[in-house]
Amino acid sequence: MTEQEIEIAQDELTLDPGTPAEWERMRELAHVMVDGVFDHLEGRREQPVWQSPPDTVRRLIAGEAVPRTPQAAEHVYQSFLTNVLPYATGNTHPRYWGWVKGGGTAVGIMAEMLAAAMNPNVGGMDDTATLVEKQVVRWMAELMDMPATTSGLLMSGGTMANLVGLNVGRYAKAGFDVRAEGMRGGSPVRVYCSSETHSWLKKSVELMGMGRACLHAVGVDAGYRIRIDELKAAIAADQAQGIKPLCVVASAGTVNTGAIDDLSAIADLCAEQDIWFHVDGAIGAPAYWSTKLQPRVRGIERADSIAFDLHKWGYMPYDIGCVLVRDAELHKAAFASTASYLTTMDRGPAAGGFYFADRNIELSRGFRALKAWMSLKTYGVDAITALIEQNVEQTRYLVRLIEASPVLEMAAEAPLNIVCFVYRDATDAQNKEILMRLQESGLAVPSSTVVGGRFAIRVANTNHRTRLEDLELLVKAVETIGAEVLRLGA
Numbered sequence: 001m002t003e004q005e006i007e008i009a010q011d012e013l014t015l016d017p018g019t020p021a022e023w024e025r026m027r028e029l030a031h032v033m034v035d036g037v038f039d040h041l042e043g044r045r046e047q048p049v050w051q052s053p054p055d056t057v058r059r060l061i062a063g064e065a066v067p068r069t070p071q072a073a074e075h076v077y078q079s080f081l082t083n084v085l086p087y088a089t090g091n092t093h094p095r096y097w098g099w100v101k102g103g104g105t106a107v108g109i110m111a112e113m114l115a116a117a118m119n120p121n122v123g124g125m126d127d128t129a130t131l132v133e134k135q136v137v138r139w140m141a142e143l144m145d146m147p148a149t150t151s152g153l154l155m156s157g158g159t160m161a162n163l164v165g166l167n168v169g170r171y172a173k174a175g176f177d178v179r180a181e182g183m184r185g186g187s188p189v190r191v192y193c194s195s196e197t198h199s200w201l202k203k204s205v206e207l208m209g210m211g212r213a214c215l216h217a218v219g220v221d222a223g224y225r226i227r228i229d230e231l232k233a234a235i236a237a238d239q240a241q242g243i244k245p246l247c248v249v250a251s252a253g254t255v256n257t258g259a260i261d262d263l264s265a266i267a268d269l270c271a272e273q274d275i276w277f278h279v280d281g282a283i284g285a286p287a288y289w290s291t292k293l294q295p296r297v298r299g300i301e302r303a304d305s306i307a308f309d310l311h312k313w314g315y316m317p318y319d320i321g322c323v324l325v326r327d328a329e330l331h332k333a334a335f336a337s338t339a340s341y342l343t344t345m346d347r348g349p350a351a352g353g354f355y356f357a358d359r360n361i362e363l364s365r366g367f368r369a370l371k372a373w374m375s376l377k378t379y380g381v382d383a384i385t386a387l388i389e390q391n392v393e394q395t396r397y398l399v400r401l402i403e404a405s406p407v408l409e410m411a412a413e414a415p416l417n418i419v420c421f422v423y424r425d426a427t428d429a430q431n432k433e434i435l436m437r438l439q440e441s442g443l444a445v446p447s448s449t450v451v452g453g454r455f456a457i458r459v460a461n462t463n464h465r466t467r468l469e470d471l472e473l474l475v476k477a478v479e480t481i482g483a484e485v486l487r488l489g490a
């Protein structure tokens, strides 16, 4: 190469600050941001839970051209403060109980910054990020009373964690080489769930090429738990027809009502019939950490694989879910892959290979283990468990308030931390209107579902900031808005 062809020799580019003064300026801005973030968090209770982004903000964000030239970082941060931060869904607020979401923590915020500073790609090489994630998984296995040899990893959430567990189950139980032949390798297979199972399962069997036809959604009892007699009959009927029962997906906390399937009975059945026992514990698995609540989810420790979310009832910031697989060999065998550019070396960072890449579908992965490691150590598992118990107690309190109300009524049992209720004399459309008015008021954000064919307002309490007074406010607000909606005939 000649001198002329090398154009950059003099002023080489980087995205780092250039001079010491520029480093200093960036450092100062970072301090300002930290203050802004904590001001926001500390004052969160006083702000509306949720407000829809106003049109000005929508236009401002959606109308901006590709930013080809630089803007001052201070200016960009200001735009975040005024335009982005105030219009979140609201789950950091004490009166947010929509869907199932955790609120994050102060330590979680800081851990996310530290993880970004280190910026490892946690495919599982010879580095501390890998050691930290393996340790978090070991802690999770111990907390769930799974053997020390249990394998697992952290995923973006329950959906992905469940998918990993189900895929290991398919590999283990299909009876043919699924990895080589896909679903053409042998007899048709069946996956059993209940009619209350979360929609991750439909998406997953579609993605895995098994199709929704492989699913058998078993009916539920009055408490929305899978009917064991019906499950047994379905398995026997399939076996008689040459269909291979692959996996039972049990729920430890359904998304609609928090119902917990009879996990011990399903564990027995799966052991007897040589079926993979997977538990979707996205919501309820952490209840196992509490001696008080553990009896409700007992049997989960016998699962072949468990998926659960730490961004729900672990209170950690998004995103973080966990999958545990009892048989470490099967876990690896279901996913491990080889490629010339991903060779295990004798020494160097690739010594030992790519541990996590060999145990899930992703190769590049962030350091989400750090927020788990720091949260568990800083707060302690006992404190997190005490909050889980507090949420369940608060749920019982809310049920009492609803039962004591002259105008409200429960729409389903509330066995864990989810409450479905209605304004008794309102139609479905009116209850929907009540919910939307409540959300728009900024006072509280529950969500909704349909239980027993009826539209219900649904409160899912995985909120470590909620106080009893917040639930009292909620009930009063629904009573007031309900009366208004009924009066208007809206």
Ligand SMILES: *Cc1c(COP(=O)(O)O)cnc(C)c1O
Residues within 6 Å of the ligand: 100, 156, 157, 158, 159, 160, 198, 200, 253, 254, 255, 280, 281, 282, 283, 309, 321
């Ligand atoms: C939330 C949830 C999921 C999906 O988990 P994500 O973290 O949202 O991907 C699966 N199952 C149940 C029961 C859930 O509540």
